[in-house]
Amino acid sequence: MTDVVIAGAGPTGLTLAIELARRGVDVRIVDRAAEHFPGSRGKGLTARTQEVLDDLGVADEALQHGFRHLPHRRYVDGDLVAEDDPHAQRSPTPDRPYDGGLLIPQWRIERILRARLAEEGVRVELAAGVAEFSQSADSVHAVLDTGEQVAARYLVGCDGGRSTVRKALDVRFEGESRAQAMLLGDVELDGLEPDAWYQWTVRGRGFLALCPFRDERSWQLQAVPLRDFGAEGGVPEPSLPYFRRIVDDLAGGHGIHLSKATWLSTYRVNVRMVDRFKVGRVLLAGDAAHVHPPAGGLGMNTGIQDAYNLGWKLAMVCSGAPQSMLDSYEEERLPVAAWTLGASTEGLRRVAERFVDGGSADITDGAHRDGQQLRLGYPSSSLSVDGDAGNGPRAGDRAPDAPCVDRSGTPRRLFDAFRGPHFTLLGFGDSCAGALADAAHSRLIEPVSIGAPGSGADLVDVDGHARTAYGVTGDTLVLVRPDGYLALRAPGASTTAVPDYLNRVGVSQIA
Numbered sequence: 001m002t003d004v005v006i007a008g009a010g011p012t013g014l015t016l017a018i019e020l021a022r023r024g025v026d027v028r029i030v031d032r033a034a035e036h037f038p039g040s041r042g043k044g045l046t047a048r049t050q051e052v053l054d055d056l057g058v059a060d061e062a063l064q065h066g067f068r069h070l071p072h073r074r075y076v077d078g079d080l081v082a083e084d085d086p087h088a089q090r091s092p093t094p095d096r097p098y099d100g101g102l103l104i105p106q107w108r109i110e111r112i113l114r115a116r117l118a119e120e121g122v123r124v125e126l127a128a129g130v131a132e133f134s135q136s137a138d139s140v141h142a143v144l145d146t147g148e149q150v151a152a153r154y155l156v157g158c159d160g161g162r163s164t165v166r167k168a169l170d171v172r173f174e175g176e177s178r179a180q181a182m183l184l185g186d187v188e189l190d191g192l193e194p195d196a197w198y199q200w201t202v203r204g205r206g207f208l209a210l211c212p213f214r215d216e217r218s219w220q221l222q223a224v225p226l227r228d229f230g231a232e233g234g235v236p237e238p239s240l241p242y243f244r245r246i247v248d249d250l251a252g253g254h255g256i257h258l259s260k261a262t263w264l265s266t267y268r269v270n271v272r273m274v275d276r277f278k279v280g281r282v283l284l285a286g287d288a289a290h291v292h293p294p295a296g297g298l299g300m301n302t303g304i305q306d307a308y309n310l311g312w313k314l315a316m317v318c319s320g321a322p323q324s325m326l327d328s329y330e331e332e333r334l335p336v337a338a339w340t341l342g343a344s345t346e347g348l349r350r351v352a353e354r355f356v357d358g359g360s361a362d363i364t365d366g367a368h369r370d371g372q373q374l375r376l377g378y379p380s381s382s383l384s385v386d387g388d389a390g391n392g393p394r395a396g397d398r399a400p401d402a403p404c405v406d407r408s409g410t411p412r413r414l415f416d417a418f419r420g421p422h423f424t425l426l427g428f429g430d431s432c433a434g435a436l437a438d439a440a441h442s443r444l445i446e447p448v449s450i451g452a453p454g455s456g457a458d459l460v461d462v463d464g465h466a467r468t469a470y471g472v473t474g475d476t477l478v479l480v481r482p483d484g485y486l487a488l489r490a491p492g493a494s495t496t497a498v499p500d501y502l503n504r505v506g507v508s509q510i511a
């Protein structure tokens with residue numbers, strides 16, 4: 001029997017498959033589509049998602065293919081009214097190495113993730129969607145589109161907004177579907193320099209945006225052609241001739257000629273989420289569990305982070321941890337999904353207002369206060385335990401980075417120590433020695449002592465960035481989860497805090 005079958009090889013399913021495969025879980029990832037998705041669709045990675053990719057070992061590759069700083073050039077009624085880079089003020093800090101969003105087409109992210117998954121020996125099975133399934137107390141039996149019958153210990157539906165898995169589970173998918181439509185596509189064109197994200201608003205006629213991608217011939221086209229809207233808010237079928245007409249109508253005079261369309265689509269706003277992420281041995285993640293407006297660019301990011309939250313827990317359960325470990329997945333991610341729906345809906349409202357009042361609408365105006373998702377966390381989770389009253393991040397908060405050097409003087413960041421499938425126990429100060437020595441016997445934990453120059457610690461906190469980032473004043477233990485959030489803070493001398501924690505969350509028997 002396979003450990004886990006993942007339905008859907010979008011960004012969510014691929015991230016989950018990597019997380020499981022790199023922990024030795026026997027996983028199959030099947031997709032209904034006959035070919036990999038070709039469109040640029042979700043084209044923004046938040047700083048937090050870049051940190052996830054860093055842990056998976058593919059952040060550098062994504063950076064090579066993305067724009068970190070691309071000005072937005074905005075026209076209203078034909079006049080250039082603004083040009084600015086929304087990330088201009090951002091720069092990396094010691095605790096946050098990825099300073100802002102990365103513009104990169106979704107097909108490229110998926111290709112990078114597929115290549116990473118292949119390194120673990122797992123390939124996506126195409127034209128093999130999950131058609132139906134049933135579950136018992138011990139297993140799930142799925143029937144694929146090919147007719148193949150598959151028995152697995154768990155099934156995860158990462159099969160997008162129209163999820164077959166979700167529908168079969170009969171969970172609620174509360175929310176609303178709106179009439180508002182947007183045209184979307186990838187086009188090749190002449191007449192524009194790929195040096196900005198061009199955005200045109202023409203009062204009463206609509207909105208058009210053309211976004212280039214680094215080292216690619218294709219641009220993403222987004223259009224809201226108000227004049228073509230039907231009574232129900234619908235738009236004509238997308239086609240290259242129709243896209244050309246929209247460009248002439250909204251951006252005529254720029255000499256833009258669309259030569260080719262490699263992807264054509266219509267997008268309708270849906271704001272919905274499930275009330276459960278898990279029913280028995282079947283779980284939901286990504287768009288299968290929550291869909292929302294593209295404002296703020298959170299969909300793919302939230303799906304990747306669902307998978308990142310679920311992956312290590314599901315792997316532990318497959319290794320013998322109790323199934324209750326999976327309850328924390330819903331406990332932690334359901335509030336994030338609810339927050340994301342609210343933030344993106346509010347963002348859409350702001351963007352729509354700008355269209356209506358004819359202001360210098362910027363398609364990313366919908367971005368919200370925590371647009372980079374660095375402040376999202378799980379402080380109220382049953383997996384978060386605060387046993388020390390430091391001033392820094394609390395249990396459940398994101399674990400910050402810090403530049404240090406190793407014993408040989410080679411630069412080594414905390415993120416280098418976190419990278420991989422393990423928990424990391426950071427020990428600040430000499431009295432942590434006992435807890436670190438005990439943790440060295442655990443299969444789950446990598447112990448790392450942090451000290452001043454000359455202390456002989458694993459990592460030397462040369463400039464004090466690590467102590468500052470963690471708000472450490474006295475000797476302190478910080479247990480960091482495999483997905484980069486603080487599990488526990490405890491006094492350095494405590495040799496019981498970590499075993500108690502593992503016991504409490506039910507993984508001591510596999511530690």
Ligand SMILES: Cc1cc2nc3c(=O)[nH]c(=O)nc-3n(C[C@H](O)[C@H](O)[C@H](O)COP(=O)(O)OP(=O)(O)OC[C@H]3O[C@@H](n4cnc5c(N)ncnc54)[C@H](O)[C@@H]3O)c2cc1C
Pocket residue numbers: 007008009010011012013030031032033037041042043044045106128129130131158159160161163164165184267285286287288294296297298299300301302303
């Ligand atoms: C205009 C636009 C802009 C966007 N911008 C952003 C952005 O900047 N940032 C961002 O984070 N997000 C953005 N998004 C959202 C993003 O594209 C989605 O949230 C993301 O694709 C969700 O990933 P997923 O893996 O959960 O689902 P999907 O990408 O939808 O993947 C689901 C997969 O499941 C497969 N499948 C379907 N049924 C079955 C079945 N029964 N069995 C097996 N496989 C099945 C499908 O073929 C597909 O490959 C944008 C979306 C749009 C439309």
